Amino acid sequence: MSMSRRRVAITGIGVVAPGEPGTKAFWERITEGRTATRIVRSFDAAPFRSRLAAECEFDPAREGMSPQEVRRMDRSVQFAVTSAREALADSGVEAKDIPPDRTGVVMGTAVGCTLHLDEEYRVLSDGGRKWIVDPEYAPTHMYDYFVPSAMAAEVAWVAGAEGPVSCISTGCTSGIDSVGRACELIGDGIADVMVAGASDAPLSPITYACFDAIKATSNSNDDPDHALRPFDRSRNGFVLGEGGAALVLEDSERAARRGAHIYAEIAGFASRANAYHMTGLRADGQEMAEAIRAALTQARLPAEAIDYVNAHGTATRQNDRHETAAFKTALGHHAYQIPVSSIKAVVGHSLGGIGTIEVAACALAIEHGVIPPTANLNEQDPELDLDYTPLTAREKHMDVVLTVGSGFGGFQSAMLLARPGSWHA
Amino acid sequence: MKTVVTGLGVLAPNGVGTEAFWAATLGGASGIAPIARFDASGYPVRLAGELTDFDPAQHIPSRLMSQTDALTQMALAAADWALADAAIDAKRIDPFDMGVVTANSVGGFEFGQHELENLWARGPQYVSAYQCFAWFYAVNTGQISIRHGMRGPTGVVVSEQAGGLDAVGQARRHVRHGTRLLVTGGMEAPLCPWAVAAQIPNGRLSNSGDPARGYRPFDAEAAGYVIGEGGAILIVEEAAAAWERGAPRTYGEIAGYQATFDPRPGAGRPPRLAAAMRGALEDAELRTEDIDVVFADAVGVPELDLAEARAIVELFGRFGVPVTAPKTMTGRLNAGGAALDLALALLTLRDAVIPPTINTAVLAAGCDIDLVTTTRSAPVRNILIAARGYGGFNSAMVVRAAA
Numbered sequence: 144m145s146m147s148r149r150r151v152a153i154t155g156i157g158v159v160a161p162g163e164p165g166t167k168a169f170w171e172r173i174t175e176g177r178t179a180t181r182i183v184r185s186f187d188a189a190p191f192r193s194r195l196a197a198e199c200e201f202d203p204a205r206e207g208m209s210p211q212e213v214r215r216m217d218r219s220v221q222f223a224v225t226s227a228r229e230a231l232a233d234s235g236v237e238a239k240d241i242p243p244d245r246t247g248v249v250m251g252t253a254v255g256c257t258l259h260l261d262e263e264y265r266v267l268s269d270g271g272r273k274w275i276v277d278p279e280y281a282p283t284h285m286y287d288y289f290v291p292s293a294m295a296a297e298v299a300w301v302a303g304a305e306g307p308v309s310c311i312s313t314g315c316t317s318g319i320d321s322v323g324r325a326c327e328l329i330g331d332g333i334a335d336v337m338v339a340g341a342s343d344a345p346l347s348p349i350t351y352a353c354f355d356a357i358k359a360t361s362n363s364n365d366d367p368d369h370a371l372r373p374f375d376r377s378r379n380g381f382v383l384g385e386g387g388a389a390l391v392l393e394d395s396e397r398a399a400r401r402g403a404h405i406y407a408e409i410a411g412f413a414s415r416a417n418a419y420h421m422t423g424l425r426a427d428g429q430e431m432a433e434a435i436r437a438a439l440t441q442a443r444l445p446a447e448a449i450d451y452v453n454a455h456g457t458a459t460r461q462n463d464r465h466e467t468a469a470f471k472t473a474l475g476h477h478a479y480q481i482p483v484s485s486i487k488a489v490v491g492h493s494l495g496g497i498g499t500i501e502v503a504a505c506a507l508a509i510e511h512g513v514i515p516p517t518a519n520l521n522e523q524d525p526e527l528d529l530d531y532t533p534l535t536a537r538e539k540h541m542d543v544v545l546t547v548g549s550g551f552g553g554f555q556s557a558m559l560l561a562r563p564g565s566w567h568a
Numbered sequence: 569m570k571t572v573v574t575g576l577g578v579l580a581p582n583g584v585g586t587e588a589f590w591a592a593t594l595g596g597a598s599g600i601a602p603i604a605r606f607d608a609s610g611y612p613v614r615l616a617g618e619l620t621d622f623d624p625a626q627h628i629p630s631r632l633m634s635q636t637d638a639l640t641q642m643a644l645a646a647a648d649w650a651l652a653d654a655a656i657d658a659k660r661i662d663p664f665d666m667g668v669v670t671a672n673s674v675g676g677f678e679f680g681q682h683e684l685e686n687l688w689a690r691g692p693q694y695v696s697a698y699q700c701f702a703w704f705y706a707v708n709t710g711q712i713s714i715r716h717g718m719r720g721p722t723g724v725v726v727s728e729q730a731g732g733l734d735a736v737g738q739a740r741r742h743v744r745h746g747t748r749l750l751v752t753g754g755m756e757a758p759l760c761p762w763a764v765a766a767q768i769p770n771g772r773l774s775n776s777g778d779p780a781r782g783y784r785p786f787d788a789e790a791a792g793y794v795i796g797e798g799g800a801i802l803i804v805e806e807a808a809a810a811w812e813r814g815a816p817r818t819y820g821e822i823a824g825y826q827a828t829f830d831p832r833p834g835a836g837r838p839p840r841l842a843a844a845m846r847g848a849l850e851d852a853e854l855r856t857e858d859i860d861v862v863f864a865d866a867v868g869v870p871e872l873d874l875a876e877a878r879a880i881v882e883l884f885g886r887f888g889v890p891v892t893a894p895k896t897m898t899g900r901l902n903a904g905g906a907a908l909d910l911a912l913a914l915l916t917l918r919d920a921v922i923p924p925t926i927n928t929a930v931l932a933a934g935c936d937i938d939l940v941t942t943t944r945s946a947p948v949r950n951i952l953i954a955a956r957g958y959g960g961f962n963s964a965m966v967v968r969a970a971a
Contacts, residue, residue, distance in 0.1 A: 271689030296959030312705035552710025
């Protein structure tokens, strides 16, 4: 673990989150605590227990996509490509500045092209009537929807990447893990520039049926704005969201040499499994604590260096207890002294996509010295005893922030972001 | 620091279990046959490599059977066999010192088809609570980690065929950074009607009905590939740690790995498979003359075969190195196929015998490679394995005989 690794800088950010697309709109929304949750508009959700969604006001044509791109790409891929384009433009990296073979891509997605798979199944099976589905009804680009790697391929084309490119899918930690994997490739000296991100567009009937079946989603259909209430005593689950984000990551020295703006550096990353249950969490939060400790060890930072924790915050009782316990175990008494918050009340839970959206939020928090609040947190659950930053944003100078994710399969991931100069690899 | 493979678990259409698969492969026995899983008479695709000798209920607890797709049942069985092969008792190792990184391309698709049918033919309330994790891509890594109490680093790669090698590359990195052992590899089960129908539009599938002619990579009459199911799970650990615990065997070392991506179609730049191969050799600190055999990606689509042959020629010269594609006996299993090739390469190191490529009779113009079409005995120390994923993904891996 003592080998000298190259440091990794975030030099570009692109976000397609619920509400208007773009990083600026996203940051304004989460710091204002303006929730984007509402009754689903993209399909008729009347038959479902939870009829809520956090939807993106996304028009691919307005984002500059050609009709053929729109046909070829699932909505999740459109988010990925749009956020990658914004991140690349923001970074000022130009294709001519970087050798293609030193540029790579890692994209993450939890459920890939679910929207298209659901819709095409409905057609090929004629509404579920045929087990032997009709292949002649399959659209030309069916295979691009079938294999989620199409997302990484499309982003690689945008970035002109010819180095390591891959797509990963670790459920709801995909968006932290993709950024972490990209950092490893730069840290190991295999690439100099990486576009890393994640995207999901899961708002389809099959997804609603799944989450209805396990009652993980909120059924506060009569109050959509306040449906997702992390750490609140009245919480009753999350609201499905859609969206994605992409980051341009560079070898820090290279970024500094070219005079790039550096939002933050990625100081540590680790993932662990609970080996317990595909959807359940141990109340003691031990494996998330272990991931946090491993990330701190990698960054050679003490727990006391952390200034803010961006929580997973899915507003299920087991999640809230699990991560609260994890923060206490990993950070000790320091956990009580720093603000924790979740942006999910505002932008919903976009499965794999949200991980990178939250990494972007952390980078912006360091940049602006502002902690986005936990919206909808009016009455804190008495069994939770940390400072969850209710309702209003706070100004604070931050050097080091922690973001965590937790997902089906038992996966737990932790990532540390740090202001350049505030830590030493 | 060397990362070695100490255990294998294999399921292939021509053999379930490592030794059955290896014997069938050396004997040129194909597992490709007309699709029997369902009535495919109305489909333009007629052949597949189906597992015929695997009853998951013999290996998987009934509680798990009802909540898993065939994909996961295969992966769980293969992981059990690989751990047993490596003589690992997971209960005696620190849970955080064992990780899982697996690859697949499409998740538990048949389970998904059943639940989509329940949704659209019957209604939302008939969708199984297990659907939320039985079909998704991360299912195998999650279920393997739960079954064996492994709480260390996790990963899931979904980069089509190349993912099978990428997962092992990631696992090797975790070993190098101090994790005691990793369960890794790839598995694939895309043979329900809905999955087969979804693959047809990629335009690369063979429409042949003749098992002996359907999948003939590098052949003058190559006309696509045959799909199939199966894959391999491997146990990787650090060489000295494996020796210290008295591991019964070391199949070989994961000596080199590199991934690259092709330029956008129409960009006028060359494909990047050769660069991946060269990078894997450099990573292994080997020269081209050190490589004794290449396990080819062998798509069976003429222009892709030609591109691969040119990459091999670029590194090794015309007819400069033995090349083989035993996947002609299994079909192309995507992430599972690359992992199976890796398993075969390790068995080739063990027994000093190169398994053959079947069906290919006459090399296509420009495919100037020494294609191994009958089992060939030869001293083998280093093997290069190539895998390409749809869309432009290239991965290459070098395995080396254990010292």
